[in-house]
Amino acid sequence: MRKLKYSEAINEALHQMLSTDQRVFLIGQGVISPWYVGTTTQGLYDKFGGQRIIDTPVSENAITGAAIGAALAGLRPIVEHPRMDFMYLAMDQIANHAANWYFMFGYKVSVPMTIWGIINRGGEQAAQHSQALQAMFTHIPGLKVVMPSTPYDAKGLLAASVQDDNPVLFIDDRWLYEIVGEVPEELYTVPIGEGVIRKSGSDVTLITSSYVVHPSLKAASLLEKSGIDVEIVDLRSLKPMDTTLFLESVKRTGRAVIVDGGWKTCGVASEISAIITENIFGYLKSPILRVTLPDTPAPASSALEKEYYITEQDIIHAVRKVVKFECEDTVQTKSYDNKNIL
Amino acid sequence: MFSGEYYSPIRKETVKNIPASILKNMYITMARIRKVDEKIADFVAQKKIICPCHLYIGQEAVATGVCANLKKQDYVYSTHRSHGHYIAKGGDIKAMMAEIFGKETGCSRGNGGSMHLVAPELGFPGSSAIVAGTIPIAVGTALAFSIQGSENVSVAFFGDGAATEGVFYESLNFAALKKLPVVFVCENNFYSTHMHISAIQSNIEIYKKAEAFNMRAMRIDGNNVVDVYNTAREAVEDARAGRGPTLIECTTYRWRGHVGPNWDVEKSLRSQEEVDSWVNNCGMKRIEGLLLEMGIMSDSEKKEINEKIISEIEEAVRFVQASPFPSAEEYKENVFK
Numbered sequence: 001m002r003k004l005k006y007s008e009a010i011n012e013a014l015h016q017m018l019s020t021d022q023r024v025f026l027i028g029q030g031v032i033s034p035w036y037v038g039t040t041t042q043g044l045y046d047k048f049g050g051q052r053i054i055d056t057p058v059s060e061n062a063i064t065g066a067a068i069g070a071a072l073a074g075l076r077p078i079v080e081h082p083r084m085d086f087m088y089l090a091m092d093q094i095a096n097h098a099a100n101w102y103f104m105f106g107y108k109v110s111v112p113m114t115i116w117g118i119i120n121r122g123g124e125q126a127a128q129h130s131q132a133l134q135a136m137f138t139h140i141p142g143l144k145v146v147m148p149s150t151p152y153d154a155k156g157l158l159a160a161s162v163q164d165d166n167p168v169l170f171i172d173d174r175w176l177y178e179i180v181g182e183v184p185e186e187l188y189t190v191p192i193g194e195g196v197i198r199k200s201g202s203d204v205t206l207i208t209s210s211y212v213v214h215p216s217l218k219a220a221s222l223l224e225k226s227g228i229d230v231e232i233v234d235l236r237s238l239k240p241m242d243t244t245l246f247l248e249s250v251k252r253t254g255r256a257v258i259v260d261g262g263w264k265t266c267g268v269a270s271e272i273s274a275i276i277t278e279n280i281f282g283y284l285k286s287p288i289l290r291v292t293l294p295d296t297p298a299p300a301s302s303a304l305e306k307e308y309y310i311t312e313q314d315i316i317h318a319v320r321k322v323v324k325f326e327c328e329d330t331v332q333t334k335s336y337d338n339k340n341i342l
Numbered sequence: 343m344f345s346g347e348y349y350s351p352i353r354k355e356t357v358k359n360i361p362a363s364i365l366k367n368m369y370i371t372m373a374r375i376r377k378v379d380e381k382i383a384d385f386v387a388q389k390k391i392i393c394p395c396h397l398y399i400g401q402e403a404v405a406t407g408v409c410a411n412l413k414k415q416d417y418v419y420s421t422h423r424s425h426g427h428y429i430a431k432g433g434d435i436k437a438m439m440a441e442i443f444g445k446e447t448g449c450s451r452g453n454g455g456s457m458h459l460v461a462p463e464l465g466f467p468g469s470s471a472i473v474a475g476t477i478p479i480a481v482g483t484a485l486a487f488s489i490q491g492s493e494n495v496s497v498a499f500f501g502d503g504a505a506t507e508g509v510f511y512e513s514l515n516f517a518a519l520k521k522l523p524v525v526f527v528c529e530n531n532f533y534s535t536h537m538h539i540s541a542i543q544s545n546i547e548i549y550k551k552a553e554a555f556n557m558r559a560m561r562i563d564g565n566n567v568v569d570v571y572n573t574a575r576e577a578v579e580d581a582r583a584g585r586g587p588t589l590i591e592c593t594t595y596r597w598r599g600h601v602g603p604n605w606d607v608e609k610s611l612r613s614q615e616e617v618d619s620w621v622n623n624c625g626m627k628r629i630e631g632l633l634l635e636m637g638i639m640s641d642s643e644k645k646e647i648n649e650k651i652i653s654e655i656e657e658a659v660r661f662v663q664a665s666p667f668p669s670a671e672e673y674k675e676n677v678f679k
Contacts, residue, residue, distance in 0.1 A: 054485075057519070062481065065479045065509065069485065069486065070489070073486035075489065097470060105449075105450045106450035
């Protein structure tokens with residue numbers, strides 16, 4: 001199959017949706033800029049014009065509200081935020097309005113809006129140009145949250161978000177933009193709420209999503225060499241979440257490490273950990289570990305950035321810890337010695 | 343803020359181009375809003391209604407005069423003080439009363455309450471309790487109308503307190519910049535909960551804030567329903583014709599407190615003299631007097647209209663009493679469509 005970069009997959013999805021559905025339009029900061037949102041909006045303005053590709057003032061709350069109003073009038077807006085950090089300014093319209101609307105008005109009116117939130121970090125951008133805020137938004141009832149990790153899912157989940165009758169936050173991570181993968185030429189959807197097993201394994205389940213899927217895959221292949229067989233669940237959607245997929249996986253492996261690119265406290269990883277212990281505690285052979293960012297703002301200095309962001313080494317360390325736990329605990333009955341795990 | 347400072351009598355020449363049927367219908371709408379909210383005030387006082395109710399009594403001319411210019415497909419967005427806007431846009435009183443009583447037959451199936459009324463089939467897609475919250479949403483609907491090439495108009499009702507929210511300014515800028523078909527209607531009742539406008543706004547002429555965005559804006563006596571009607575008519579026509587938005591600041595007064603049936607005099611938030619000055623300049627009495635004087639409505643017709651409204655309200659109360667509460671199973675299953 002044809003291969004595309006992640007960023008090209010998003011661009012193609014936008015072109016195809018705008019071409020095939022007159023209700024779709026794009027609004028947000030930088031959508032006509034050659035650099036502001038990477039290359040994902042390239043060619044859209046020339047093809048569809050200023051009526052449907054609307055670059056905006058720096059007014060996150062009003063522009064997000066405007067997307068809600070357009071959705072209520074029958075359109076399918078995609079409202080773009082070039083940095084998730086600035087979405088805090090739109091929190092009222094997202095959380096109080098878009099997410100509540102369908103429920104609050106007796107299931108009579110829904111808000112079919114896609115919020116395209118971009119994580120743009122690294123390069124010494126510091127605390128206000130770095131944040132991965134998925135946990136904030138996953139907390140809110142009435143808002144769907146998706147977080148693709150591959151070019152295929154980026155295109156398919158963006159299309160699914162736009163076709164969904166509810167507000168959907170599509171979280172896009174610029175660290176994924178150069179990743180190449182197979183992408184069908186036609187428009188297709190990846191169902192919201194369905195995770196996928198990226199790699200099968202029997203010793204431990206790594207539950208992850210978005211960018212950190214990739215260091216997780218690297219960690220898994222390195223661990224394989226030391227005889228630890230890792231299964232990787234890519235959630236793809238954080239709300240609704242495919243809990244069955246990872247619960248079944250953890251039942252098989254008995255161990256879970258959760259890798260999330262956000263903060264630890266009250267984070268996505270905490271939620272998944274709670275779901276596992278509430279439902280299948282009896283299957284666990286060791287405590288669940290979370291690999292997340294430390295509970296600090298993002299530092300600027302690249303020396304500190306290296307320490308701050310999740311690497312495959314952090315994941316390897318956590319996996320070894322959960323495996324070792326059982327090793328220490330049940331060393332009499334099971335021997336991992338010859339597997340050279342440490 | 344005494345009524346006299348803002349009082350502008352209904353002048354004969356402003357009435358002559360308005361069909362008698364519209365004048366009479368505006369009176370009926372105002373009387374319906376008034377009587378429904380007075381009934382609700384009684385229920386709240388008797389503690390039969392638990393839900394917080396922000397009553398529209400005293401402000402009826404604003405919603406009525408604006409909505410009389412609108413078609414069904416035009417959208418109206420409202421606030422926590424939503425009863426008047428809902429009724430003026432044609433909302434069903436039974437569904438509204440049931441909603442306020444938390445019944446399954448309520449317009450929002452008991453999920454919304456007084457502050458979240460809805461009638462999508464009538465161009466009333468919802469009302470928000472977050473101050474200024476629906477202003478950008480109304481702008482977005484206007485954006486959609488302009489993308490769709492329709493002649494529909496979007497209206498945002500909000501209070502003076504909304505002019506202290508940042509999103510108000512973001513929205514005015516974007517609407518004026520894009521010349522969107524939206525009408526901003528500010529109901530300046532001079533109080534933001536317990537705070538007088540002069541204690542919280544450096545410039546209490548709200549329309550001047552819109553002028554700063556190169557937008558047409560004016561302040562009118564919001565209790566003069568004829569002036570509201572005529573001003574809104576022009577604003578709506580401008581919007582339909584692609585001439586962009588207008589902000590109409592309507593000075594008015596909520597007779598009761600911010601929320602609930604009390605008058606805010608007993609807690610010394612305002613003086614009896616101030617309240618009396620507005621009650622004496624009641625917008626509904628003014629149009630009633632005009633209709634009687636012009637012979638558009640007779641005394642017996644007036645009696646008939648009011649009796650009809652009372653029986654409509656009685657019927658709504660019976661409807662509420664006969665309605666079940668929503669089922670506990672349903673609400674958890676319906677967060678998403």
